[in-house]
Amino acid sequence: MAAPALRPMPASEKTGIHTISLFVHDRPGVLVRVALVFARRGYNIESLVVSPSAAGGFSRMTMTCSGDPATLDQIIRQLAKLVDVVSAIDHTGDQSYETEIALIKLDVQDDDRTQVLQVAEHFNAKVVDYAQTSIVLRVYGGSEKLDALINLLRAYGISELVRSGKILMARGGSET
Amino acid sequence: MSALPPTGAERLIQCLEREGVEYIFGLSGGAAMPIFDALVDSNIKLIMVRHEQGATHMADGYARATGKPGVVLVTSGPGATNTVTGLLTALMDSVPIIVLCGQTVSPMLGKDAFQEADVTGITYPVVKHSYLVKDGADIPRVTREAFYIASTGRPGPVLIDLPKDVTQGPCEAPFVDDVELPGYRVPSRADPDDIAAAAELLKSAKRPLLYVGNGAVISGAGKAIITLAERLRAPIVNTLLGKGAADETHPLHLGMLGMHGTAYANKAVVDCDLIMSIGARWDDRITGKLDEFCVDAVKIHVDVDPSEFNKMVPLDLAIHGDARLVVEDLLPMIEPGDTEAWLAQCDEWRRKYPLKYPKQGGLRAQHVLDRLHALTLGNAVIATDVGQHQMWAAQFCLSTTNRNWLSSGGAGTMGYGFPAAIGAQFGQPNKEVWSVSGDGGFQMTQAELATAAIHKLPVKCLIINNNYLGMVRQWQELFYDNRYSGVDLEGNPDFVKLAQAYGIQAWRIKRPADVDRILKLAHAYNEGPCVVVAEVVKEDNVFPMIPAGAAIKDMLIEKPRVRMEKPTGST
Ligand SMILES: Cc1ncc(C[n+]2csc(CCOP(=O)(O)OP(=O)(O)O)c2C)c(N)n1
Ligand SMILES: [Mg+2]
Numbered sequence: 001m002a003a004p005a006l007r008p009m010p011a012s013e014k015t016g017i018h019t020i021s022l023f024v025h026d027r028p029g030v031l032v033r034v035a036l037v038f039a040r041r042g043y044n045i046e047s048l049v050v051s052p053s054a055a056g057g058f059s060r061m062t063m064t065c066s067g068d069p070a071t072l073d074q075i076i077r078q079l080a081k082l083v084d085v086v087s088a089i090d091h092t093g094d095q096s097y098e099t100e101i102a103l104i105k106l107d108v109q110d111d112d113r114t115q116v117l118q119v120a121e122h123f124n125a126k127v128v129d130y131a132q133t134s135i136v137l138r139v140y141g142g143s144e145k146l147d148a149l150i151n152l153l154r155a156y157g158i159s160e161l162v163r164s165g166k167i168l169m170a171r172g173g174s175e176t
Numbered sequence: 177m178s179a180l181p182p183t184g185a186e187r188l189i190q191c192l193e194r195e196g197v198e199y200i201f202g203l204s205g206g207a208a209m210p211i212f213d214a215l216v217d218s219n220i221k222l223i224m225v226r227h228e229q230g231a232t233h234m235a236d237g238y239a240r241a242t243g244k245p246g247v248v249l250v251t252s253g254p255g256a257t258n259t260v261t262g263l264l265t266a267l268m269d270s271v272p273i274i275v276l277c278g279q280t281v282s283p284m285l286g287k288d289a290f291q292e293a294d295v296t297g298i299t300y301p302v303v304k305h306s307y308l309v310k311d312g313a314d315i316p317r318v319t320r321e322a323f324y325i326a327s328t329g330r331p332g333p334v335l336i337d338l339p340k341d342v343t344q345g346p347c348e349a350p351f352v353d354d355v356e357l358p359g360y361r362v363p364s365r366a367d368p369d370d371i372a373a374a375a376e377l378l379k380s381a382k383r384p385l386l387y388v389g390n391g392a393v394i395s396g397a398g399k400a401i402i403t404l405a406e407r408l409r410a411p412i413v414n415t416l417l418g419k420g421a422a423d424e425t426h427p428l429h430l431g432m433l434g435m436h437g438t439a440y441a442n443k444a445v446v447d448c449d450l451i452m453s454i455g456a457r458w459d460d461r462i463t464g465k466l467d468e469f470c471v472d473a474v475k476i477h478v479d480v481d482p483s484e485f486n487k488m489v490p491l492d493l494a495i496h497g498d499a500r501l502v503v504e505d506l507l508p509m510i511e512p513g514d515t516e517a518w519l520a521q522c523d524e525w526r527r528k529y530p531l532k533y534p535k536q537g538g539l540r541a542q543h544v545l546d547r548l549h550a551l552t553l554g555n556a557v558i559a560t561d562v563g564q565h566q567m568w569a570a571q572f573c574l575s576t577t578n579r580n581w582l583s584s585g586g587a588g589t590m591g592y593g594f595p596a597a598i599g600a601q602f603g604q605p606n607k608e609v610w611s612v613s614g615d616g617g618f619q620m621t622q623a624e625l626a627t628a629a630i631h632k633l634p635v636k637c638l639i640i641n642n643n644y645l646g647m648v649r650q651w652q653e654l655f656y657d658n659r660y661s662g663v664d665l666e667g668n669p670d671f672v673k674l675a676q677a678y679g680i681q682a683w684r685i686k687r688p689a690d691v692d693r694i695l696k697l698a699h700a701y702n703e704g705p706c707v708v709v710a711e712v713v714k715e716d717n718v719f720p721m722i723p724a725g726a727a728i729k730d731m732l733i734e735k736p737r738v739r740m741e742k743p744t745g746s747t
Contacts, residue, residue, distance in 0.1 A: 025359050028308065029296060036300055058358075070486075077483035083305040083325060086359040 017046070018072050018092045019168060021176050022061040023053065025084040034061065034085070037078045043067055047165030058086065060176070062167045089175070091168055096176070098168040101140040103128070104153060105160035108135055112156050123149045134159065184312040185210035185343035188276070189218045191319035194351060197247050199223055199238065199602050200276075201231035205251025207291060208278030210343040212249070223602065223631070226623035228255055230595040232262020233621065235273040237596030240582045241557055242603040243394075245272040245326045252278045253291030256298075256337075261589055263302040266333040268586025269417060270390060272326035275335045282310050282339040295337045304332030310339065312347035320352040329362045330481040331394060363480055365505065366497030373493050374452070375509035377474050378408060381450035383518040387433065387462075388414040390585070391455015391479060392421035397500035398578050401454060402426060404503055409515040411522050413441040415456050417585040420575030425554065430522060431574070434462040436567040439529035439720045439733055444522050445470065446729050452476040455499040458488035459586070460724075460745060468727035478502045529720075529733060531571050538713040539688050541565055541640045545572040547691050548610065548638065551699055554580065556608040557600045561593030561617035563647040565640035567718045569612045580607075591620030594637055598628050601635040608636070608699070615641040615668055625678040628705035636698045637707045639671050642714050650717045654735070655742050675707035682707040 024030050031050065038045050046064045053060045065072070072090065079088040104125075108116055116135065120127065125139035139149055143166050150161065170176040182190065188211060192200070201223045204212045215222050225231040228250045235246025250256055256277040266273045280289040296308045305325045307318045322334040378384055386405055392398060392414075398421040405412050405428045412422055413433040424431055433441040445451065451473050456462070458477075463469040469489060477485055478495045485494040495502050533542035545568050552558075554576030560566040560583045575581040582600060584592040597611035618639050628635050649663040675682035681701060683694045685708060698708050722731045725745025 025357075029300070029306070032297070032300055040301060074483065074487055077485070081481065081483050083357060083360045 016092075017064055017066045018090055019062065019064050019096075019098070019166060020076060020079070020088060020090050021168060022063070022079060022088050023086045023176075024059050024061055025086060026052075026057050026059045027084050030059075030082075030084040031061075033082050034079060037075055037082070038065065041071065041075070043071075043075070047163070049165040049167050051167075062165070064166055087175070091170065091176075094170070096168040096170045098142060098166055099140055100143050100146055100166045101138065101164040102146045102150065103160075103162045104137045104139070104150065104158055106135055106137070106153060107133055107157045107159045116153065116156050119149070119152055125149065181346040181348045183210060183214065183343065184315055184338070184345055184347040185214040187312070187315050187347040187349065188319060188338070188343065189214045189220065191316050191351065192220060192247065193218060195319070195323045196244070200247045200249050201225055201234040201238075201599065202249030203228050203231060203251070203255060205255050205278060205291070207252035207280055207340045208249060208255070210340060211276065211278065211338065222249075223627065225595075225627050227621065228258035229261050229591065230621045230624040230627065232259045232273065232275065233265065233589075233592050233595035234599030234602070234624075234627075235275075236262060236266050236271045236592075237559055237582055237599030238603040239266075239271050239273055239599075240596070241579050241600035241607075243579060244603070245274055245323055246599060248273060248275045250275070250277055251291070252280055252295070253293045256293055256295040260299060260302060261587075261591075263299055263333045263335065265584050265587040265589040265592060267302050267304065269584065270331050270394060271333065272331040273333045274322050274326055275333060277335065277337045278343070279308070279337045279339040281341040283341070285339065296335065299335050302333070303335050306335040306337070308337045309342050312342045312345050313349040315342075315347050316349050316352045321355050321357060324355045325357070325360065329360075330391075363497050364501060366478075366495045366502045368505070370493065370495045371502065371505045372509065374476055374495060374506055377450060377476060377493060378452070379511055379513065381474065381513065382515065383447060383449040384408055384410040384513065384515065385444055385448035385451045386410055386412045387445075387451050387453045387456050388412060388418040388421050389453065389456020390415065390417035391499045392418055393455075393578055395455065395480075395498045395500040396578060397454060397503050398422040400500055400503040400507065403507055404510065407507065407510045408513050409519060410513065411444055411519065413437070413444060415459070415462060415585070416570055416583055418456060419570065419581040419583075420554075420578050423554075423576045424574040425576055428519075430526065432570050434459075435464075435722050435724070436571065436718050436720065438531060438571065439731065440522060440525035442720065442722065442728050442731050443525045443529070447521070448473050450474040450476070452478070454478050454503060455480075457484045460488070463488060463728075464722050464730075464745070465725055465727040468729070535688075539685065539691070539710060540716060541568050541642070541710065541712045542572060543688055544638070544640065544685065544691055544695075544710045544712070545569050545612070547695055548612075549573040551692075551695050552608060552610070556580065556610055557582065557597070557604060559583070559593045559597035559600055559609070559611045561611070561613035562588045562590045563614040563617060563645070564642070564650060564716070564718050565612055565614045565646070566593075567647075573612075590614075590617035592617070594618060595621050595624045597635050597637065598624060598633060601633045609634075610636045610638055612638045612640065614646060615639060615643060615665055615671070616645045618671070619668075622674070625675065625680060625705070625707075629678045629680050632704040634702045635705050636701070637705065638698075639707065639709045640712055641668070641671060641709055642712050642716070643668055644714055646716075647718070649715070651743075653715070653717070655723070655740050657739070671707060671709040680705050680707055682709065684708075685710040
């Protein structure tokens with residue numbers, strides 16, 4: 001017997017890297033509870049940003065992770081079920097504004113410096129520290145742009161790299 | 177009375193009194209002493225146990241039998257870690273218990289103080305929610321929230337860790353009535369569009385099946401489900417934990433489905449064209465091999481917990497709401513279906529594949545449990561342990577009354593049954609309460625014989641003694657070429673003498689001819705606890721059986737003649 005047309009189950013169709021935004025009650029342990037939903041499946045959280053939200057007593061968590069859509073769908077429902085989680089939304093593929101900051105330290109010899117600075121300028125990266133044998137660049141933008149810059153700079157010897165992890169905000173009247 | 181402000185512990189106990197707590201099951205220790213001290217002046221009765229695991233199962237049995245949260249009180253460190261199994265058991269089966277733990281003084285947290293354990297840390301994965309109280313002023317709010325969270329929505333265990341300085345220090349914080357939990361929503365009525373969609377699907381089904389789980393027990397949906405089945409003319413099956421929600425002796429009821437369910441229930445699952453879960457979560461012991469589970473049947477799922485939707489099987493319709501309210505809302509929209517051919521088919525299976533056991537060749541557990549059912553007729557609370565005896569009890573002791581069947585399903589915790597029966601008896605003093613345990617599991621919490629004895633609780637403890645870890649032995653016989661490894665319970669005590677050592681009345685059943693006489697003696701005995709030890713045949717197997725990971729259609733009705741492959745399913 002065929003099922004009559006029903007509204008489709010909200011199973012996520014989105015594959016690849018997922019960006020999930022959580023709005024959480026700012027209580028001790030909330031980060032552990034969130035992390036355990038991933039850890040019990042052996043899932044890796046690729047980036048995680050926790051910060052105070054506009055409302056006092058609540059925090060915003062933005063996390064990225066990869067996995068098959070069905071499992072991530074389940075993970076999001078289990079996150080939403082946590083008592084301290086007010087909302088859990090998968091923003092993958094929607095039109096949210098996304099950004100990330102990276103700090104990149106390079107051990108540069110004199111002959112490479114000019115080229116590195118040219119690359120940096122092309123990516124709008126700013127030199128925030130200039131020393132005898134190293135420079136530190138600060139760059140922000142979409143994660144893909146940061147990936148591209150970092151790949152280019154590898155040839156010149158990146159000695160340290162710190163990325164903030166992706167943050168995002170839904171546009172217009174939509175909720176993050 | 178002096179004008180001193182109450183201590184945190186005193187405030188805590190006042191909060192528990194306001195929640196209507198009658199009993200606390202616990203065992204003391206240094207970090208919990210202020211709380212035990214405050215209990216001296218309270219009307220709440222302290223039931224002292226012999227092991228903290230026992231306390232958690234008592235609270236669990238109390239909660240399952242009454243629907244009210246059960247409360248546990250233990251000390252820090254090892255006292256608290258002994259509750260972990262009970263927390264898991266309660267979480268897996270959605271049972272509301274509150275576990276209060278003493279903790280080292282807060283300035284010593286994280287410094288390996290004596291009997292310090294990171295209890296909130298250890299228990300995160302096995303609680304619905306938990307608290308570490310660092311400020312006495314939070315005690316009223318935390319207690320109110322804990323009871324609210326434990327007992328609403330999909331119920332579950334909540335743990336409160338209470339440092340000794342917090343319970344010993346003053347607490348003047350006012351009582352709290354309203355909870356403010358922006359991240360916690362309790363669903364009630366479902367979306368009317370979903371109800372209408374369900375009615376539509378049910379209308380076009382030729383072979384509908386109602387699949388009833390623990391959610392129906394928790395919400396008390398049984399009566400509505402029976403009405404639904406009668407109007408639809410649809411058969412009912414239930415899970416191990418769904419037993420009792422809808423009267424299993426009703427003519428439309430096919431009994432338990434799943435790994436050791438009845439053949440007729442499982443055949444109905446294979447052949448139905450619509451299966452509607454009412455508070456059941458498509459557990460792997462129910463579905464068997466997922467790729468072959470009800471592939472062509474329409475699947476509807478009613479649940480309070482939306483994280484269960486599409487978790488195991490892809491659904492055609494998910495209805496988010498309380499099981500009873502959903503079924504009640506559905507009733508007015510139901511039109512009688514043309515299912516007579518389907519019901520006739522189910523009845524034919526029922527006649528062709530009845531549950532049966534050999535009547536000769538010594539005393540059998542099935543016989544004892546069959547007669548226990550004949551004696552109690554579903555009117556007694558039955559708490560089981562885990563193993564073969566549990567499955568036989570589920571098959572033969574049909575449940576007629578909601579909250580009369582207590583069994584550890586999700587966790588399968590050996591040692592659960594006897595303390596759960598004790599807790600149930602405290603909660604239901606006017607009901608007859610039996611525990612049914614195996615000789616293996618009983619020994620895991622048998623120390624609670626003392627607890628039953630000192631309170632002269634009329635709980636009746638049936639031990640099915642096959643001198644084996646029988647269920648594991650069955651798997652070794654069927655799937656591991658009879659290579660027995662770690663299943664022989666050589667060294668068992670004489671359980672009759674063991675009971676007598678606690679001053680407990682005990683009888684032994686040796687022969688089939690003893691069964692009725694001794695069960696009746698126990699049935700009539702109300703002066704205190706009693707123990708009945710049934711010395712059953714050592715090697716017997718539970719059938720029907722769907723090997724773990726196999727398709728339901730590959731159910732074994734009896735022992736196969738051919739050698740079986742090792743099961744592919746987890747357990
Ligand atoms: C705490 C715990 N340990 C181990 C198991 C695995 N297990 C499941 S059934 C079983 C055998 C139970 O033996 P017994 O209590 O004698 O009951 P029987 O099967 O013989 O009726 C075992 C060891 C379990 N379920 N729980
Ligand atoms: Mg045994």
